[in-house]
Amino acid sequence: MNGLPEKLLTIFSWLALSALAAALVFLLGFLWMRGLPTLGPELLFGHTPPLDALLFRQQVFDGLFPAVCGTLLLVLLSMLLALPLGIPAGIYMAEYAGGRLRRLFNLFFDILAGIPSIVIGLAGLSLTIFLHRVFPGRVAPSLLVSGLALAMLVLPYLIRTTQTALEQVDPLLRATAPALGASRLQNILRVLLPSALPDITGGIILATARCAEDTAVIMLTGAVASAGLPGSLLDRYEALPFTIYTISAQYGSPEELAVGFGAAVLLLFLCMGLLLAALGVQRRLSVLLLYR
Amino acid sequence: MRRRQPAGRPARGLEYLFPAAAAAGGLFTLAILAFLLVFGFPLLVDGRLAGLLLSPWEPDRGLFGIYPMALASLLLALSALVIGVPLSLGTSCVISTLAGPGLRRFLMHGVRLMAAIPTVVYSFAALFLLVPLMRRLLGAGSGLGLLTAAPVLALLVSPTMIIFFTNSFNRVERQVLLAADALGATGPQKLLFVILPAAWPGILNGMLLGFGRAMGDTMVSLMLAGNSPVVPGSVVDPARTLTAHIALVMAADFDSMEFRSVFVCGLVLYAMTGLLMLCFRLVAALGRRTRHERPA
Amino acid sequence: MKTDSQRTKIRTRDLCFFHGRRQVLDRVNVELAANRITVITGPSGSGKSTFLMVLNRLWEEYGRCSLSGRVEMEMDGRMVEIHDPAVDLSGLRRRVGMVFQQPNPLPMSIFRNVAFPLKLIHVRDRDRIRRAVHSALERVHLWQEVKDRLHEDGRSLSGGQQQRLCLARALVLRPEVLLLDEPTSSLDPAAAAAIEELLLELKSTCTLVVVSHYHDQIRRIADQRFTVVNGRFSAD
Numbered sequence: 048m049n050g051l052p053e054k055l056l057t058i059f060s061w062l063a064l065s066a067l068a069a070a071l072v073f074l075l076g077f078l079w080m081r082g083l084p085t086l087g088p089e090l091l092f093g094h095t096p097p098l099d100a101l102l103f104r105q106q107v108f109d110g111l112f113p114a115v116c117g118t119l120l121l122v123l124l125s126m127l128l129a130l131p132l133g134i135p136a137g138i139y140m141a142e143y144a145g146g147r148l149r150r151l152f153n154l155f156f157d158i159l160a161g162i163p164s165i166v167i168g169l170a171g172l173s174l175t176i177f178l179h180r181v182f183p184g185r186v187a188p189s190l191l192v193s194g195l196a197l198a199m200l201v202l203p204y205l206i207r208t209t210q211t212a213l214e215q216v217d218p219l220l221r222a223t224a225p226a227l228g229a230s231r232l233q234n235i236l237r238v239l240l241p242s243a244l245p246d247i248t249g250g251i252i253l254a255t256a257r258c259a260e261d262t263a264v265i266m267l268t269g270a271v272a273s274a275g276l277p278g279s280l281l282d283r284y285e286a287l288p289f290t291i292y293t294i295s296a297q298y299g300s301p302e303e304l305a306v307g308f309g310a311a312v313l314l315l316f317l318c319m320g321l322l323l324a325a326l327g328v329q330r331r332l333s334v335l336l337l338y339r
Numbered sequence: 340m341r342r343r344q345p346a347g348r349p350a351r352g353l354e355y356l357f358p359a360a361a362a363a364g365g366l367f368t369l370a371i372l373a374f375l376l377v378f379g380f381p382l383l384v385d386g387r388l389a390g391l392l393l394s395p396w397e398p399d400r401g402l403f404g405i406y407p408m409a410l411a412s413l414l415l416a417l418s419a420l421v422i423g424v425p426l427s428l429g430t431s432c433v434i435s436t437l438a439g440p441g442l443r444r445f446l447m448h449g450v451r452l453m454a455a456i457p458t459v460v461y462s463f464a465a466l467f468l469l470v471p472l473m474r475r476l477l478g479a480g481s482g483l484g485l486l487t488a489a490p491v492l493a494l495l496v497s498p499t500m501i502i503f504f505t506n507s508f509n510r511v512e513r514q515v516l517l518a519a520d521a522l523g524a525t526g527p528q529k530l531l532f533v534i535l536p537a538a539w540p541g542i543l544n545g546m547l548l549g550f551g552r553a554m555g556d557t558m559v560s561l562m563l564a565g566n567s568p569v570v571p572g573s574v575v576d577p578a579r580t581l582t583a584h585i586a587l588v589m590a591a592d593f594d595s596m597e598f599r600s601v602f603v604c605g606l607v608l609y610a611m612t613g614l615l616m617l618c619f620r621l622v623a624a625l626g627r628r629t630r631h632e633r634p635a
Numbered sequence: 636m637k638t639d640s641q642r643t644k645i646r647t648r649d650l651c652f653f654h655g656r657r658q659v660l661d662r663v664n665v666e667l668a669a670n671r672i673t674v675i676t677g678p679s680g681s682g683k684s685t686f687l688m689v690l691n692r693l694w695e696e697y698g699r700c701s702l703s704g705r706v707e708m709e710m711d712g713r714m715v716e717i718h719d720p721a722v723d724l725s726g727l728r729r730r731v732g733m734v735f736q737q738p739n740p741l742p743m744s745i746f747r748n749v750a751f752p753l754k755l756i757h758v759r760d761r762d763r764i765r766r767a768v769h770s771a772l773e774r775v776h777l778w779q780e781v782k783d784r785l786h787e788d789g790r791s792l793s794g795g796q797q798q799r800l801c802l803a804r805a806l807v808l809r810p811e812v813l814l815l816d817e818p819t820s821s822l823d824p825a826a827a828a829a830i831e832e833l834l835l836e837l838k839s840t841c842t843l844v845v846v847s848h849y850h851d852q853i854r855r856i857a858d859q860r861f862t863v864v865n866g867r868f869s870a871d
Contacts, residue, residue, distance in 0.1 A: 052531055053531055054527070056527050056530060057526075060433045061429075061437070063429025063432075063433075064433045064446075067426050067430055067497060071453060071494065074461065074468060074494070075464070077464055077467075077468045078463070131360070132363055132364060135359075136364045138357050139360060142357075144358075144361070151365075152361055154616070155364065155369075156364060156365075156368070159367065161551055161615060162555075162608075162609060163608050163612070165582045166371070166375070166585075166608050167371065169601060170371040202364055202367070232353060256455060260458075260459070260460075262558050263557040263586065266557075266586055267585075288457060288459045292462075292558065295462075295463050295466050295467075307463065308463075311460050314460055319455055322452060
């Protein structure tokens with residue numbers, strides 16, 4: 048009888064871990080097995096010669112190239128929109144906001160962070176419809192709208208990352224520059240931000256990964272199954288996650304399905320790679336800062 | 340004698356950017372709500388809100404109720420939690436206490452990597468691995484349904500919960516842990532008698548977080564739960580969640596009631612988010628209060 | 636009539652300081668003489684460090700504090716209330732340098748650490764900067780030790796060297812007042828003695844206010860001494 052609860056807890060915990068690990072290994076292993084063989088230039092470029100595709104001389108119809116480009120453009124656009132808002136807002140929360148205002152903003156940003164991505168996509172769609180009514184014929188679901196919506200998706204994450212990184216700066220370091228006559232802005236720009244940079248950069252990279260992997264938002268705001276490369280910001284586009292979904296729902300042949308597996312593996316690599324980059328950057332920047 | 344407060348310094352140029360950015364962010368939160376309200380307006384105003392929330396989805400009969408979808412979302416999320424919470428708790432126990440330092444680091448990295456796996460990738464793999472399996476196990480049906488989607492959803496939300504639980508475990512006060520150590524408590528004993536009881540706000544909040552994520556996910560239910568808009572009769576029946584509903588009805592005519600129903604779904608999800616947020620804060624506050632009342 | 640050696644540099648009248656609702660300083664009425672070393676001593680928690688932070692208004696960087704009373708400093712021949720809105724806060728902190736109890740080099744090279752205050756006031760003349768850094772490091776007797784590694788990180792120095800680095804950094808703008816919060820408490824005896832020597836040298840160009848609880852040290856360097864108990868000052 049002695050020690051039975053503890054023993055049960057121990058056994059259960061290790062079992063739980065194993066179950067999770069096993070499930071993960073099964074799923075990812077399966078994906079890997081089906082997807083790895085498809086990796087190669089044909090996956091990206093189909094029957095189009097790679098060089099022609101890369102130089103935009105020829106369209107790619109049966110490869111993932113347009114989707115990969117779409118994802119990259121999308122990520123670039125949304126980060127360009129989100130960063131100039133997210134980082135300053137985070138600085139505000141950490142360094143300027145106080146009392147009731149701070150709690151209010153905290154509430155807003157927490158809600159924004161919790162809104163399901165499909166609802167954000169829905170809001171993006173409504174924005175499109177609304178603008179379509181105001182400027183008929185000119186605004187439609189497109190790269191631009193998706194970029195805006197994705198920016199909304201990652202904004203709260205950027206704000207919180209920046210805020211937390213700044214709040215964790217050593218209090219002694221925080222008081223150093225003011226004691227030397229620095230204004231608050233100088234302290235932020237010359238001491239606090241540089242000191243918090245590793246964590247902020249890590250957060251930015253993770254936000255990038257979030258933009259790359261999201262499907263729900265882009266489904267409602269401009270991603271389509273085949274559109275080739277987007278000619279402008281107001282065009283529809285292809286994106287990797289959406290392509291994966293479309294193939295799963297409507298694949299016509301084993302070859303198409305194989306492309307789906309390849310795409311899934313590709314997306315997986317992309318997101319994992321970004322995560323590792325974030326961890327690496329955080330560590331490396333911290334070390335760099337230590338020896339500037 | 341008059342008391343001085345810290346003299347605020349006038350904001351200069353760049354400093355106006357910071358509050359402006361925060362205000363913009365707050366405005367976006369409100370704007371999203373506004374859009375949902377404006378577009379869902381006709382359905383709400385018709386006074387049929389109760390009907391909407393409670394009636395079934397039969398567009399040919401003019402019924403645009405989202406009740407089946409709301410129920411499906413709840414069932415799926417709860418099922419995912421029933422599977423996921425014990426697994427996550429167990430894993431957190433291992434990571435925080437039972438594992439040695441090497442394994443601990445490996446597991447934390449593993450969990451973080453797991454959190455980076457896109458939901459569409461999980462769903463895709465499960466679609467071609469789990470669904471045929473389900474078909475064979477059940478002997479009938481398409482293999483798509485709550486029972487197929489729930490474990491995958493559990494897998495999806497587990498990393499978030501694990502990280503949250505582990506953090507709560509690690510934040511139990513050092514003095515208390517040291518006292519337990521000094522009295523000769525083993526790892527599992529510490530967990531059972533000290534850490535788990537003390538970390539209950541964190542555990543509760545982690546579950547709320549997981550629930551929110553499970554309710555809010557689209558791809559798993561879209562690809563794995565079948566998409567039948569009727570109330571599921573059992574866990575093996577197909578069902579459609581609120582999120583999947585939004586994704587599917589997209590193709591309808593923008594001015595139709597059918598289309599507008601998705602905005603009501605959106606509002607329900609938005610309201611759920613707000614509600615979860617409040618519960619989260621409540622639990623955290625309760626946790627803090629009981630900590631203060633414990634003797635120092 | 637006051638002679639030069641008895642000129643007052645800092646004067647407080649009924650200074651009270653509050654952290655939230657707790658009173659930390661209680662009706663402080665002191666006069667600190669110019670070009671002298673004033674030592675503030677007393678049991679821990681009695682308000683000594685807080686007093687220092689009043690003198691350069693650094694308390695304003697921390698929340699929930701307030702004070703009442705007058706704090707006057709001699710600036711350009713006149714006694715000026717330092718909380719007067721007309722007083723530029725950054726300017727005040729450039730006249731009143733501070734060295735903290737724990738050495739706090741910024742995460743940058745030795746050179747950049749000392750040059751930092753110049754950067755804050757937008758000095759761009761590289762020669763002027765180099766000369767000022769050299770001069771400051773010479774004043775604290777650190778130049779010989781670091782002249783060949785000015786571009787190494789400031790945190791790679793030993794504790795005593797770091798503290799001297801912080802002192803050099805505080806001196807580079809030639810402040811009139813220097814506040815030191817237990818400057819030798821984290822140093823070994825040899826390093827501590829070096830700092831004390833330095834303080835005695837600096838008297839001629841600065842007014843020094845030192846918090847210390849080492850009786851020997853106080854005996855060696857203090858011209859004026861105040862003991863603080865529960866926020867109340869008493870002169871010795």
